[in-house]
Amino acid sequence: MARVDDMSPTRTLTVSVPERWMQESIGDVPGADVVVWDVTGPAPQDLADRLEAVVLPYARGYDGEVVRALPHLATVLTTTTGYDGVAEKVGDGPAIVTAAGVHAAATAELAVALVLASLRGIDVAARDQAQERWRPQRRRSLADRRVLLVGVGGIGEQIARRLDPFEVTLTRVASHARTDERGPVHGTDELIDLAADHDVLIAITPLSEQTHHLVDARVLAALPDDALVVNVGRGAVVDTEALTAEVTAGRLHAALDVVDPEPLPAGHPLWSAPNALITPHVGGNASAFEPRIVEHLRRTFGELARGEEPATLVRRASH
Amino acid sequence: MARVDDMSPTRTLTVSVPERWMQESIGDVPGADVVVWDVTGPAPQDLADRLEAVVLPYARGYDGEVVRALPHLATVLTTTTGYDGVAEKVGDGPAIVTAAGVHAAATAELAVALVLASLRGIDVAARDQAQERWRPQRRRSLADRRVLLVGVGGIGEQIARRLDPFEVTLTRVASHARTDERGPVHGTDELIDLAADHDVLIAITPLSEQTHHLVDARVLAALPDDALVVNVGRGAVVDTEALTAEVTAGRLHAALDVVDPEPLPAGHPLWSAPNALITPHVGGNASAFEPRIVEHLRRTFGELARGEEPATLVRRASH
Numbered sequence: 001m002a003r004v005d006d007m008s009p010t011r012t013l014t015v016s017v018p019e020r021w022m023q024e025s026i027g028d029v030p031g032a033d034v035v036v037w038d039v040t041g042p043a044p045q046d047l048a049d050r051l052e053a054v055v056l057p058y059a060r061g062y063d064g065e066v067v068r069a070l071p072h073l074a075t076v077l078t079t080t081t082g083y084d085g086v087a088e089k090v091g092d093g094p095a096i097v098t099a100a101g102v103h104a105a106a107t108a109e110l111a112v113a114l115v116l117a118s119l120r121g122i123d124v125a126a127r128d129q130a131q132e133r134w135r136p137q138r139r140r141s142l143a144d145r146r147v148l149l150v151g152v153g154g155i156g157e158q159i160a161r162r163l164d165p166f167e168v169t170l171t172r173v174a175s176h177a178r179t180d181e182r183g184p185v186h187g188t189d190e191l192i193d194l195a196a197d198h199d200v201l202i203a204i205t206p207l208s209e210q211t212h213h214l215v216d217a218r219v220l221a222a223l224p225d226d227a228l229v230v231n232v233g234r235g236a237v238v239d240t241e242a243l244t245a246e247v248t249a250g251r252l253h254a255a256l257d258v259v260d261p262e263p264l265p266a267g268h269p270l271w272s273a274p275n276a277l278i279t280p281h282v283g284g285n286a287s288a289f290e291p292r293i294v295e296h297l298r299r300t301f302g303e304l305a306r307g308e309e310p311a312t313l314v315r316r317a318s319h
Numbered sequence: 320m321a322r323v324d325d326m327s328p329t330r331t332l333t334v335s336v337p338e339r340w341m342q343e344s345i346g347d348v349p350g351a352d353v354v355v356w357d358v359t360g361p362a363p364q365d366l367a368d369r370l371e372a373v374v375l376p377y378a379r380g381y382d383g384e385v386v387r388a389l390p391h392l393a394t395v396l397t398t399t400t401g402y403d404g405v406a407e408k409v410g411d412g413p414a415i416v417t418a419a420g421v422h423a424a425a426t427a428e429l430a431v432a433l434v435l436a437s438l439r440g441i442d443v444a445a446r447d448q449a450q451e452r453w454r455p456q457r458r459r460s461l462a463d464r465r466v467l468l469v470g471v472g473g474i475g476e477q478i479a480r481r482l483d484p485f486e487v488t489l490t491r492v493a494s495h496a497r498t499d500e501r502g503p504v505h506g507t508d509e510l511i512d513l514a515a516d517h518d519v520l521i522a523i524t525p526l527s528e529q530t531h532h533l534v535d536a537r538v539l540a541a542l543p544d545d546a547l548v549v550n551v552g553r554g555a556v557v558d559t560e561a562l563t564a565e566v567t568a569g570r571l572h573a574a575l576d577v578v579d580p581e582p583l584p585a586g587h588p589l590w591s592a593p594n595a596l597i598t599p600h601v602g603g604n605a606s607a608f609e610p611r612i613v614e615h616l617r618r619t620f621g622e623l624a625r626g627e628e629p630a631t632l633v634r635r636a637s638h
Contacts, residue, residue, distance in 0.1 A: 117435075125598040126436075126596060127446060131550040135599055137601070197397045279444040282440070286457060
């Protein structure tokens with residue numbers, strides 16, 4: 001007992017989570033006082049005076065100004081894998097820690113779901129069903145397809161694992177060429193050349209200056225007729241205008257969980273293109289999120305309480 | 320050279336395939352003369368006089384009477400995995416050889432597609448898209464689901480392999496309990512007890528007296544609320560009336576590639592149930608069929624020409 005007491009933190013860190021169920025599921029974390037704050041308006045004064053870490057809400061907006069107003073804020077934790085736009089909202093001060101890993105299972109399975117649904121015509125069948133239409137048609141199987149996976153981070157790896165048993169040929173692309181446990185990874189400089197030999201392109205990269213419009217008109221033009229473009233990362237990784245031209249011309253298919261802008265404006269041609277399938281950015285928004293964010297936050301709060309650098313830190317605090 | 324000649328067949332077997340591309344893709348088979356006949360009307364007399372084996376068409380009807388009329392018919396080859404109804408059409412005489420294995424990849428991937436589409440709301444998104452509606456909702460992921468796979472034949476095994484990386488708990492059921500390379504297989508006598516602890520039931524069994532309405536009202540009632548029933552085998556393996564009651568009551572979800580009767584009659588409640596997804600019996604009807612049926616027929620024609628028993632023989636000839 002004495003030794004356990006010696007190792008316990010000497011002070012308590014106050015950290016907020018955006019929803020009550022998160023607090024309840026996380027339970028006690030030694031050295032951390034976990035409170036509930038939804039980040040939509042100014043924090044109550046007694047909370048504002050002691051908050052050192054804030055968990056941002058998932059799949060809804062939040063007020064960056066009230067985060068910046070916290071006098072002792074040291075760390076902002078996202079509930080997303082990406083953190084594009086977060087620094088702009090919360091300012092230069094606090095460290096940023098992401099929820100990398102939390103959404104991998106749900107997003108990877110949605111990527112496979114979109115590929116399968118588009119190839120096998122599940123979207124067409126769903127619309128036919130509403131009109132009691134039974135129209136069997138021979139379609140392309142995922143089996144025998146050549147898949148180009150653009151992005152080999154945590155979610156990309158989970159997509160690759162899920163594609164393994166589907167009898168596909170998988171080629172992977174990342175920012176620079178390398179070799180990992182799974183084999184060769186090509187660099188984005190080879191993307192246009194590789195596109196010509198693939199039937200399905202899956203984009204799962206963070207959004208950055210380097211990946212903005214990475215899948216541009218030239219990459220799309222290099223894909224063979226009837227190729228399928230899937231995006232489960234960030235909308236602006238694909239040039240929406242160029243993709244729209246290829247899809248509305250009937251040359252390419254698209255299955256998109258993310259678009260640019262999001263949502264698409266009313267009347268946008270992708271809404272009504274028969275060879276486009278759109279889901280409303282729900283890659284990570286599934287039941288898998290709940291146990292995984294709870295485990296992630298419990299682990300991260302422990303790291304913060306012990307003064308350790310969190311495993312998913314992406315930006316250190318500036319002060 | 321002499322030895323090769325010694326081993327070559329002494330006579331030539333005439334076998335028909337229902338489509339020209341099959342003949343072209345199969346090419347030369349030693350000892351077999353592969354001709355094209357679509358089985359929709361009487362065979363031309365010169366063909367009828369020498370046909371010994373007939374390949375039935377895939378995904379369309381055929382005339383059993385013109386098959387029975389062939390004087391030298393020894394073998395009927397299906398292009399399907401199941402052969403329910405074939406004996407009734409072609410009579411008691413010829414051997415029956417199925418295309419077991421040919422549809423495993425395409426049907427297994429459709430099973431996974433239906434599970435993912437129903438759980439993640441791809442069908443809802445497809446209908447929303449037609450109205451330019453963007454409605455993100457948190458849904459159940461396949462990750463963490465408890466899946467009950469009813470059927471462990473060739474397609475069942477391919478479904479199991481494809482589910483492996485999806486972070487599910489998989490339980491398998493077959494006609495009788497046993498253990499195989501993958502672990503324990505439960506008998507159908509345990510089906511009701513097992514149903515209570517599973518979120519997704521996938522039926523992929525042949526249709527027989529033993530499997531007719533195997534998934535009946537009691538099995539369905541034992542499934543927990545919001546469970547999903549997927550059928551990619553034969554429609555009558557599930558009691559459609561009982562399933563319809565559970566689905567229209569909003570208690571269960573269904574994703575069905577096969578129904579009973581097929582197609583469902585106009586106005587049937589499953590057509591319009593928001594928690595039902597129906598595809599038009601396209602499990603095996605995908606591009607994967609083509610290279611696999613060609614390889615299968617070339618191998619089987621070789622077996623027949625050499626007088627061997629085909630690997631996928633399910634009924635011997637009666638004479």
